[in-house]
Amino acid sequence: MEKIELQAVEETLYKEVLPNGLTVYILPKKEYSKTYATYTTKYGSIDRMFTPLHAKEPIVVPDGIAHFLEHKMFEKEEGDIFHTFSQQGASVNAYTSFTRTAYLFSATSNVEKNMTTLLDFVQAPYFTEETVEKEKGIIAQEIMMYDDSPDWRIYFGAVENMYRKHPVRIDIAGTVESIQEITKDHLYTCYETFYHPSNMLLFVVGAVDVEPMMQLIRNNQGARELTNEPNVERFIEEEDLTVQVKERTIAMDVFKPKVNVGFKLPAGQLKGQAFLKRELIYELGLDLLFGTTTPFYEKAYDEGLIDESFGYDVTLESTFAFATISTDTFEAERFREVVRETFERRNELLEAEALERLIKRKIGLFIRSLNSPEFIANQFTNYAFHDTMLFDHVEVYRSITLEDVKEGLEWFVQSNNSTVMQIVPMEKEA
Numbered sequence: 001m002e003k004i005e006l007q008a009v010e011e012t013l014y015k016e017v018l019p020n021g022l023t024v025y026i027l028p029k030k031e032y033s034k035t036y037a038t039y040t041t042k043y044g045s046i047d048r049m050f051t052p053l054h055a056k057e058p059i060v061v062p063d064g065i066a067h068f069l070e071h072k073m074f075e076k077e078e079g080d081i082f083h084t085f086s087q088q089g090a091s092v093n094a095y096t097s098f099t100r101t102a103y104l105f106s107a108t109s110n111v112e113k114n115m116t117t118l119l120d121f122v123q124a125p126y127f128t129e130e131t132v133e134k135e136k137g138i139i140a141q142e143i144m145m146y147d148d149s150p151d152w153r154i155y156f157g158a159v160e161n162m163y164r165k166h167p168v169r170i171d172i173a174g175t176v177e178s179i180q181e182i183t184k185d186h187l188y189t190c191y192e193t194f195y196h197p198s199n200m201l202l203f204v205v206g207a208v209d210v211e212p213m214m215q216l217i218r219n220n221q222g223a224r225e226l227t228n229e230p231n232v233e234r235f236i237e238e239e240d241l242t243v244q245v246k247e248r249t250i251a252m253d254v255f256k257p258k259v260n261v262g263f264k265l266p267a268g269q270l271k272g273q274a275f276l277k278r279e280l281i282y283e284l285g286l287d288l289l290f291g292t293t294t295p296f297y298e299k300a301y302d303e304g305l306i307d308e309s310f311g312y313d314v315t316l317e318s319t320f321a322f323a324t325i326s327t328d329t330f331e332a333e334r335f336r337e338v339v340r341e342t343f344e345r346r347n348e349l350l351e352a353e354a355l356e357r358l359i360k361r362k363i364g365l366f367i368r369s370l371n372s373p374e375f376i377a378n379q380f381t382n383y384a385f386h387d388t389m390l391f392d393h394v395e396v397y398r399s400i401t402l403e404d405v406k407e408g409l410e411w412f413v414q415s416n417n418s419t420v421m422q423i424v425p426m427e428k429e430a
Contacts, residue, residue, distance in 0.1 A: 008394040021198025021228035027205040035206030036377035043194035044099040045172040051233040053193045062181040064174015067096040090114040158262035161245040161419035165237040205373045241417040249422040258423040260326035267321040275386040281408035282314040
């Protein structure tokens with residue numbers, strides 16, 4: 001077991017890679033009463049074309065299958081796993097993103113028992129044609145519910161506008177049509193390929209004794225008799241930064257129109273601190289131009305161009321990256337214009353002192369957030385899968401210069417990598 005001293009945040013992290021390939025991290029926080037554990041596979045909605053374990057030829061599976069599989073993992077022959085955790089005093093949850101599927105529990109008691117339950121249920125798939133068919137109806141309803149959500153449609157519409165080929169353009173849950181194609185055999189193939197321990201990471205944070213917890217995990221995994229496997233071969237068609245659609249408007253049942261300006265950014269297959277640095281540069285740049293204390297924000301708010309719905313976001317992964325800036329507004333054209341003008345004036349608006357103040361504030365907020373085991377549990381695996389540490393934030397923040405930020409913001413003023421998605425009210429019949 002490796003002991004990692006995290007000097008910047010005054011924590012000690014323990015790591016072990018088990019013989020079957022599972023990577024385990026434990027972060028003891030004795031002062032907490034609650035323990036969080038996340039068991040995550042590097043498998044998300046974009047992994048639609050891959051070579052199955054022990055196969056030679058790649059296959060393409062139906063869209064939405066990673067999310068479908070996550071749902072099905074909770075159903076066992078002996079009943080619903082939610083009930084088991086509840087009886088053991090724990091809450092359990094799961095989520096699927098573009099690149100990951102995570103299963104997590106939190107508990108203040110019976111931590112060892114709950115850990116065993118987490119490991120066992122994620123390691124024991126149970127699919128039948130009958131239960132798969134039943135699930136299709138449930139997930140179809142979930143998809144239709146999202147289709148009726150203006151906030152989801154404005155966000156995902158912007159992503160669809162950006163990408164022509166990359167599977168990030170496909171809804172994480174798939175479509176009502178695509179999930180109809182999912183079979184029991186598809187689920188087992190995806191499970192056996194992506195839920196192998198060598199493609200997974202277990203992270204535990206909270207009130208735990210390290211050695212007994214690690215021994216429990218070793219014993220549990222040793223009983224599975226699986227060997228370490230090579231990385232899964234995945235196929236994702238690369239594309240340039242030109243957006244697919246420059247502008248699109250749809251009508252929905254909204255009172256106030258919505259607008260989302262999207263920017264397709266370079267991903268660059270970055271790893272380690274370079275990945276984290278790129279992400280933080282984009283975020284700092286947007287904060288300096290569009291944060292609540294900026295000239296843009298004050299002017300746009302005073303003019304009624306934005307309201308409390310205004311926000312911006314950066315998503316960075318190995319094979320794709322994008323940023324969105326959105327608001328509800330009756331002045332969509334003017335909003336777009338002011339956003340564009342702000343980016344064009346970026347070099348006169350950016351100041352070294354403002355960046356320095358912002359970085360200090362960000363470091364303070366980050367260190368405070370480490371008081372939340374929930375925050376750590378949810379964020380740790382994302383960075384670990386990119387070969388960096390959540391706890392590297394402090395060091396990387398301190399390394400960022402004004403030139404870095406200016407360079408990062410150059411990607412927001414290209415001619416062909418931005419798109420606008422709008423939702424307008426439906427016309428009322430007279």
